[in-house]
Amino acid sequence: MKLLVLFFLFLNISALAQDYERVDAIISMYPNTFENPEKLSKFIARDFASEEDKVRAIYTWIIQNISYEPDEYKQFDYTFTNYRERNEKDEKLRGKIIQRTLQKGVAVCEGYAMLFEKLCEQQGIKNYLVRGDIKSNFPDIGRPFKRVHIWNVATIDGRPYLFDATWGAGKYNGKFIKEPSYFYYKTPPEIFIKTHYPDMYEDAFSDGILSREQFSEQPLIIEKNLLPKDIEFPTKGLLFENEYFDKILFSIKNTNPKKISYSYGTEMIFIEEIEREANRIKFNVPLIIGAKTLLVYFDGKPALGYKIN
Incomplete structure (x- = not known):
């Protein structure tokens, strides 16, 4: 049967x-x-x-x-x-x-x-x-x-x-x-x-x-269609606190999410100011001293992951 x-x-x-x-x-x-x-x-x-x-x-x-x-x-x-x-x-x-x-x-x-x-x-x-x-x-x-x-x-x-x-x-x-x-x-x-x-x-x-x-040095690239060559800054997955003043600049090509947010392991915080060009987005994430990880979200979904020293 x-x-x-x-x-x-x-x-x-x-x-x-x-x-x-x-x-x-x-x-x-x-x-x-x-x-x-x-x-x-x-x-x-x-x-x-x-x-x-x-x-x-x-x-x-x-x-x-x-x-x-x-x-x-x-x-x-x-x-x-x-x-x-x-x-x-x-x-x-x-x-x-x-x-x-x-x-x-x-x-x-x-x-x-x-x-x-x-x-x-x-x-x-x-x-x-x-x-x-x-x-x-x-x-x-x-x-x-x-x-x-x-x-x-x-x-x-x-x-x-x-x-x-x-x-x-x-x-x-x-x-x-x-x-x-x-x-x-x-x-x-x-x-x-x-x-x-x-x-x-x-x-x-x-x-x-x-x-x-x-x-090994690359960040976690979680967004499925995002390629390493698209990440202009920061290109390395390990961020050092002493290399930044009070914020981390991001520049990414070939993507244009409607909303961008971030999390240092607790709540998700939305980024208000996003610079959009024809083929690039730029935004800043405030640096929190003592944080160990940073996760960036595109439209509510994890996109990039970094470790912080």
């Missing part, structure tokens, strides 16, 4: 203009857990033909069904005595992580990325894992490079794209908040590099050069 329903669902939505809608609707009919990746892969191979649809199906199933759970870090022993043992344990560990992710519906970034990688492999889609650093919170500003995250590159119709199913599934703030999103599906490199810095820079697929130090 379920297969019959799925068949009619496919017929009814095949005429939709967006192929993604068809893929997402079919995936919503899939089981929430699988015994192994082969069983999920058979479903995908049965229902989808193109590389684009298959990758969309893989990403969609993962973000819809896998929850982030930091306790998963404790589930596996990853010690080794030599490189041969490490390589053997790598493959065994990868299989265990993938199976547990599918069966339990919980994972950390390794589970999300390794499952994505395995399913792409089984569909004949070229892909690989990328390890690197991320920038998501105030403590990330100014710290040394760390390999703390893992994501994916997959090639669709001969072109490589960036994916992060972990961040696409939702967010974690003491507990997992499920918010499936496609923002980290085929994310443009110039946007991805704001928050993800790969161990090997060629995996950023960026036209420009951004060093690890420059990535």
Whole structure:
């Protein structure tokens, strides 16, 4: 009966203009857990033909069904005595992580990325894992490079794209908040590099050069369409009190929010005077001595984050 329903669902939505809608609707009919990746892969191979649809199906199933759970870090022993043992344990560990992710519906970034990688492999889609650093919170500003995250590159119709199913599934703030999103599906490199810095820079697929130090020094760029090159001042995320008198000047290109406000960790305060040019906004934020963080909002939503020393 379920297969019959799925068949009619496919017929009814095949005429939709967006192929993604068809893929997402079919995936919503899939089981929430699988015994192994082969069983999920058979479903995908049965229902989808193109590389684009298959990758969309893989990403969609993962973000819809896998929850982030930091306790998963404790589930596996990853010690080794030599490189041969490490390589053997790598493959065994990868299989265990993938199976547990599918069966339990919980994972950390390794589970999300390794499952994505395995399913792409089984569909004949070229892909690989990328390890690197991320920038998501105030403590990330100014710290040394760390390999703390893992994501994916997959090639669709001969072109490589960036994916992060972990961040696409939702967010974690003491507990997992499920918010499936496609923002980290085929994310443009110039946007991805704001928050993800790969161990090997060629995996950023960026036209420009951004060093690890420059990535570390950048402010938190939270506004989705805002790029590092758009921030004329302050360009660095760590602000020093002794460099300012009583206010901090901001100059930002290629954005024009109706309202701008700021917060030093307490109440949100609106900025009354905003200088607007054709392609630029300028405004001042009063400096509060002793504050540790500064968050700037565009139209009520967080846009930029800074640390203060």
